[in-house]
Amino acid sequence: MRVLLRNLYYAMIRLYPASFRSEFREEMLWIFDEEANRGRAVPLLLDAACSVVWQRLRPQAEVTVPNPYYVEIDSAVPAQRLAQATLVVFYLAFCLSILIAPWFTPVKRSVRNGWLLTHIRVVASVPNEGPGKM
Amino acid sequence: MKNDRSATSPLSTASLHILLALAGEDLHGYGIIQEIARQSNGSYRPGPGTLYDNLKKLMDQGLVIDVPRAAYPKDEDRRLYRITQTGRAVLSSEIERLREVVLTAQTRLRERKPRSI
Numbered sequence: 001m002r003v004l005l006r007n008l009y010y011a012m013i014r015l016y017p018a019s020f021r022s023e024f025r026e027e028m029l030w031i032f033d034e035e036a037n038r039g040r041a042v043p044l045l046l047d048a049a050c051s052v053v054w055q056r057l058r059p060q061a062e063v064t065v066p067n068p069y070y071v072e073i074d075s076a077v078p079a080q081r082l083a084q085a086t087l088v089v090f091y092l093a094f095c096l097s098i099l100i101a102p103w104f105t106p107v108k109r110s111v112r113n114g115w116l117l118t119h120i121r122v123v124a125s126v127p128n129e130g131p132g133k134m
Numbered sequence: 135m136k137n138d139r140s141a142t143s144p145l146s147t148a149s150l151h152i153l154l155a156l157a158g159e160d161l162h163g164y165g166i167i168q169e170i171a172r173q174s175n176g177s178y179r180p181g182p183g184t185l186y187d188n189l190k191k192l193m194d195q196g197l198v199i200d201v202p203r204a205a206y207p208k209d210e211d212r213r214l215y216r217i218t219q220t221g222r223a224v225l226s227s228e229i230e231r232l233r234e235v236v237l238t239a240q241t242r243l244r245e246r247k248p249r250s251i
Binding site: 027 | 163180181182183
């Protein structure tokens with residue numbers, strides 16, 4: 001039973017904010033062990049529950065910003081923006097390849113690799129200056 | 135804001151008792167709980183959550199500090215806490231405020247007359 005209560009108390013300590021937990025976890029567990037030896041473990045669980053709620057509800061605005069006009073700039077390239085840039089580059093390369101393909105693809109045969117290709121040749125009709133024109 | 139007493143007064147019950155407990159000597163966390171229980175004749179015994187919640191607040195306000203390791207007693211390996219001069223001043227002003235509250239309350243209770251219906 002006591003081990004169970006201790007594990008429960010340990011789990012409740014994990015609900016505290018990280019800074020609070022790292023600073024006071026060991027001492028809280030020590031006091032819990034001391035109080036549990038005197039049979040006062042259950043009230044400490046209620047105390048921890050109230051304290052956790054209070055710690056979580058306390059506004060984080062208490063952390064003062066030294067100067068609001070200067071903010072730290074994260075110079076690392078975010079993975080999301082890197083992925084977006086890569087996608088845009090691939091899209092532009094694909095569009096460019098479609099545009100320049102007729103100049104570089106020597107399509108002469110009608111069947112290539114099992115695919116039937118249809119050649120469409122656009123011929124401009126330009127009136128020539130024939131002999132009938134005098 | 136650390137030395138702004140208006141921001142710390144009135145103190146919460148736990149904070150008041152913590153400062154009172156530390157006013158006599160440097161104590162570790164469990165020592166503070168035991169001292170508070172002794173001062174209140176066992177009627178008030180804060181748990182570790184309440185204790186460290188208020189202790190952290192007092193430390194952020196500069197009213198309580200960690201005792202430097204060099205000043206630890208030989209047989210003490212637990213973290214010790216010490217009240218600062220600002221903490222003593224805040225405690226004194228809070229005690230004075232409470233004294234005025236008690237005086238006012240006593241005066242009012244003496245002056246209170248039964249309502250005539």
